Amino acid sequence: MRYLIAETSWDMMTLAQELVTNGTLLTRTDRPEDLEHYAKIGEVDLIILPATQLGHDGVTLDSLRAANRRAPIALIARNASSEQRAKWLTAGADTVIDPSGDHDEALARLQALARRAHGLGRPVLQYGPLRIDLMHRRAHIGDVRLKLTPKVYELLEFIALRPGRLVTRESLLSHIYGLENEPDPRVFDVYMCNLRAQLSASGGAVDIETARGSGFRFVAECLDEAAIAA
Template sequence: MRALIVEDNTEIREDLTRILKKAGFVVDAAADGSQGLYYALEYPIDIAIIDLGLPEVSGMDIIKNIRTKNLDYPVLILTARNRWQDRVEGLEAGADDYLDKPCHHEELLARLRALLRRTGRWAQTEFDCGPIRLNTSEQRVYLNDEEVSLTAYEYKVLQHLMLHAGEVISKTDLTESMYDDDSDRDSNVIEVFIRRLRMKLDKDNTLGPIETLRGRGYRFTLPRNNQ
């Protein structure tokens, strides 16, 4: 799950980044509106936290651009502004919720999870695709109720595929879901992780949970059990 933070206050930005990473998110953090707008439009974001009062490009304009491009991921406004008109304008621009600064970490995470559930990007903390069960809060994976030992990167790849079960996910999108913004990205390792996941989840080659679509990417073939 990839989160975008656009906040010009260094202390708040670093604090939010730490909280979200601890909660299992891959985080892109921007210090100004121009950088934030680029991330918002070009990266495979699942949810965004955007401050309204930003240098270069306002938070309001970022939200409007996100919706103009028909990107439907949820947006949470984080603001120190007291005018109710600002909140209304933000919601009318396309934001899904707002939270005043300073905020409690527990409330922030609860709001984010509620938005993800509401938009169907994170229906619950645990979900099944065939015999494979993934728990997002514990970051554990089970096959026929037996836990499967995965590395952190293997888990991130599998989570992204299962959250988008049935969709074609490009190698680039998978790579972006694995690495934080300040990490060196190597898309070639995706093939290694896919091969390892197939070996761990489908030793007998009977399930076929991950399909390779040459030149297009990968697709998790097992549908959600609750759909």
């Protein structure tokens, strides 16, 4: 998944580094006034900012929500009172995290928030023989672990979180590369061919269809509530 984070304090920079170490994709900015723009143009699963930034540089919970209605918003606040936390939650924040608390718990809470926006209660996607472990960033078909590079894993995770939906090449590239320079189109084609070759071990139970001129669609033999481990 990809998080949008405002690195405007030591607490935020420390959190960003922990997320990167954990393998999470980040869109980072030290200019809070750019948050709304990045939320609008990018494929992000969660927006994280310090609560002290609200009301400055045009940043409000309402403006962020309007820019990206799908992404949850996490506020980072040190030693906030229960009344203030309640006020932020009522105003539209999805969670408030104190950076002085346990960092592993904070990372788990952020991931839980992001995945629940996709309807997932647990960090596992299951489609027939294909099992994707979102927490450890790996996938298996049956008992065999797929040999996925980080980029190819991100491609699989992004499209598998949107089963049956048309996903454009542009949205995939935006998710995987964020604001970085995108690769030569042939590199992306290699990624997709690699992923399809590995999914072929499912015997057709899962596949990625190409909608010519439009994008891609993740398909599985069972796309019902039981297909997602909730």
